[in-house]
Amino acid sequence: MTAYELAKAEYGSKGIETEAALASLKEIPVSIHCWQGDDVVGLDGGGAASGGIQTTGNYTGRARNFEELKADITKAFSMMPGKKRLNLHASYAVGAAADRDKYEPQHFAPWVKFAKEIGLQGIDFNPTMFSHKNVKDGLTLSSPDERIRKFWIEHCKACLRIAEYFADEFKSPSLVNIWIPDGLKDVPADRLTPRLRLKDSLDKILACGYDRNKVIVAVESKVFGIGVESYTVGSNEFYQNYAAKNNICCLLDNGHYHPLEYVSDKIPALLAFYDKLALHVTRGVRWDSDHVVLFEDELKEIAKEIVRNDASDKVLIGLDYFDASINRLSAWVTGQRAMQKALLYALLTNHGELRLLQDKADFTALMVKQEEYKTLPFGAVWKEYLRRENLKEDYLTEIREYESKVLKERN
Ligand code: RNT
């Protein structure tokens, strides 16, 4: 018997079908961010990320242009199992002469062509409201300057049109996630007015008449950022209420809350009210540091909430991390594989049995069973999944080769 067959039998004895788990896993799409490849610099000349987000490190071989980024995505994505979507920021426009308020689908046609070539399932999108001269005094959609607000409103509307184009091209809805850096470093004199301006800006964006069947709009809240420690305009309560009232979607980034608040707990809270919600899966170390996602406890809990609530078509999974201190392709693959592992781990759990124990208030057995799961032969099933996806468990060797052949030449 192979290791997988033994594992299959052991899981089977606990009422878990490994074959069903493997079949489900390869159908769950994960939207992979393009920005791990170039430290969130983009292609439209905006430069290094600003607005309270930061990449640290200077590892060899950052992709400096569209061609290099495509080469790195091709390589990295080829080592990632499962269904993949591409998550683009507007700052990755190709050959745009106009400013961000005038971006058009044509500036993203090369991305569509590329994403189709490498077999991706769709493209998700993000207005880029940072790294730009029109971020005035740290503010965008909530700025007191009407000209500034107008510029970013037009940018968001342009993004909605571009997302409709993505949806048409892939016959798959495109998620447009609105995140703004707006906030204050120190004690505000007025917390309400900027939020009212943000509300008004969002109203104007949504009023443009985009096709709700093609585009899913999400708003991403944040508790603080570098230089915006005291106040963020787009807070959790603000956006959750805005989303509920306007029938749009919340995006939860697990780096964007107090360290003792858990997105795994927020997912089922929102599922009680929303048809859809979106995630930015990241790993915050002490702050919203956007470390590479690893197969650790909170990620497992997030995956459990998706799987056991049968919500893999309701929770849109996207990744959001950027590490420039290690090989960027390895960072990409490690994080994506960690997400897949967490989903598989959740799929290999008898949630029905555990739920029953909870309802019977048999917390003794619940604890014991949950501990048992941790030492089941998960690794053997994961290896089998990779084998069926025609992938090796070892991606480091291939990445090292790519590093010496391609990345080192870039310096
Ligand atoms: C910033 C947000 C946002 C960005 C990306 C690049 O704190 O998480 O989602 O990371 O848009």
Ligand code: ZN
């Ligand atoms: Zn995010």
